[in-house]
Amino acid sequence: MNKKFHFLDDGGEMGRLMREKDWSLTPLGEPNGWPQSLRITLNIMLNSPFPMFLFWGNTLKSFYNDAYRPILGDDGKHPKILGLNGKEAWSESWSDVEPMLKIVTEKGESIWKENLMVPIFRNGQMEDVYWTFSYSPVKDEAGCVSGVLVIVTDTTEAVLAERRLKESERRFREVANLSPVWIWITDNEINIQYSNRALLEYVGVENESDFTGQVWIDVVHPDDLDIVFKGFGKAVEDESGFTLEYRVKRKETGNYEWFKVLGAPKFEEGKMVGFIGTAMNIDKQKSFSDHLKKEVDIRTRELADSNDKLEAMNKELQSFAYISSHDLQEPLRKIQMFSEVLMENEFDKLSTSGKVKFEKIQSAANRMQSLINDLLSYSRTDTEKRVFEIVDLKDVITDVKNDLGDELNHKHGKITLLKSCKIEVVPFQFRQLMYNLLSNSIKYAKSDVSPEIIIDTAIVKNAKSIDSSLKNKKEYVQITITDNGIGFDEQFAEKIFEVFQRLHSRQEYVGTGIGLAIVKKIVQNHFGVISATGKLNEGSVFVIVMPKAQ
Structure with a gap:
């Protein structure tokens, strides 16, 4: 190849492959004979960071740049399709590609397609690939269409991701509508963006589209609106979750019932864009709680009365301890003392029966002394x-x-x-x-x-x-x-x-x-x-x- 043709000097791997290829074996011949329009187009394409593909001539010869190279994957068309006829290079998808090429080559019109599925052979197998691309005519010096320049993006991952997202949303809605618990989503201004079936049925709204914005204000108890605004306002300020309890009107009965509402901030790209939350009917629990509170108040008063009585009993016990340690022990000591005196001085004068009785008196007095001492010890373990x-x-x-x-x-x-x-x-x-x-x-x-x-x-x-x-x-x-x-x-x-x-x-x-x-x-x-x-x-x-x- 004559190196003086600088339009192939750059272009990375594909520029090198074009320089090394023996073009004399192809109908295009050596690059020194290529038309100026082809040279200019190839030079632009090889130096572009965007994926580009060029169909050239009557047989639509294939050219592409380094940015396009990853689209072909491994173990597939690269690099053998370089210089091949379009039909040969894209045989598996030619029925999809050829009609679009004819619009450009025969009518000279550009076309644009978004997320169009065209299967290709790559990575050792046939793959369904989604493309967003434009086909543009490349005209020669005479103003005739000599080629088609394709600027293309492989959008397969984006398309599949969007499908997964839609499927996830479908499943979310399906599960949410089966839930007896309210599920809702709002923006930062508490405008409703989504509400599940349980919520809609409670407030008597048939279509989700009719329960958007701040329609919720009409069903929240007027006395509780301040609770809602303050709760959401603080959550926006703190960027934190919240728990609120307020009353909501049931359409069927016109009565207000208590709900426990839990919400959490929703972020997108680090910025809070709204809230997602749930709500559960706690009207029965609230009624029970109020009843229980009244019962607790009654029991508290009863407990206070019992505490007063217990305090009075404790004072009596303290008096008993004092009596045990002083008043009871004094006569007991006298019984013991006089018993000992009688036993020492009058023992011989007593009958056998009298002696036994006096010994029992002493034994009983000693037992009583031990009992008093132990009772005092037991009570002191708590009071000392x-x-x-x-x-x-x-x-x-x-x-x-x-x-x-x-x-x-x-x-x-x-x-x-x-x-x-x-x-x-x-x-x-x-x-x-x-x-x-x-x-x-x-x-x-x-x-x-x-x-x-x-x-x-x-x-x-x-x-x-x-x-x-x-x-x-x-x-x-x-x-x-x-x-x-x-x-x-x-x-x-x-x-x-x-x-x-x-x-x-x-x-x-x-x-x-x-x-x-x-x-x-x-x-x-x-x-x-x-x-x-x-x-x-x-x-x-x-x-x-x-x-x-x-």
């Missing part, structure tokens, strides 16, 4: 001020062991602490808790076996698995107290923590039946839990789980 401090369990156990020294020595008992820990507690309550549990284990020891009590501790981090009232994020201490005493039947595991509950007669084991109830209340005051397991004649296990730090 709680000041938490960090204590070492080892120090508390040592202190309690000293207090229980006589009982331990008498029964040859042993208390062993395997592992100590520090824990934040109300010191005097925690000491009473440990005292009650350890003294309980000593009290209920077997008559022929020395009591052995083992105390162990462990850190618990998944406390909720032990009891749902505990928190996994908090660190707990588990204190386990195991003894070898008489134990108890498993069915009484909860009952033993109740006030005045005894599993044995007073003749067998002394006590008031309040000790373990005090223990449970103290554990609750420390936001912990306690449980017990036991087997008859094998012993008991008490497990306390309390926060390591409050």
